[in-house]
Amino acid sequence: MTKYTRRPEEPGKDHSGGMTDEQIEATTERVSQRLRNLHRGGYSLSGEEEHSPKVSVTLPRDVRDKVAARAAAEGVSVSKYLRRIISEHAA
Numbered sequence: 001m002t003k004y005t006r007r008p009e010e011p012g013k014d015h016s017g018g019m020t021d022e023q024i025e026a027t028t029e030r031v032s033q034r035l036r037n038l039h040r041g042g043y044s045l046s047g048e049e050e051h052s053p054k055v056s057v058t059l060p061r062d063v064r065d066k067v068a069a070r071a072a073a074e075g076v077s078v079s080k081y082l083r084r085i086i087s088e089h090a091a
Contacts, residue, residue, distance in 0.1 A: 045083070
């Protein structure tokens with residue numbers, strides 16, 4: 001695990017944002033844990049230790065823009081939005 005250290009003290013400057021050493025350590029550990037769980041390609045959506053199948057589609061720009069706008073309104077990526085729509089339709 002990477003050990004993070006505080007900046008050298010500068011007279012008159014507080015770089016902690018008002019956080020205690022314990023709060024800084026806890027925040028650093030939480031962020032480090034999240035970063036360790038990220039890896040290229042993400043987790044298999046198939047629930048197995050294999051790559052998830054990939055499908056590519058070509059859309060007119062206006063349709064792509066509408067899909068992107070709806071995904072953004074829901075706070076998700078275009079891929080996640082389309083996976084949900086296709087999964088619901090296929091069910």
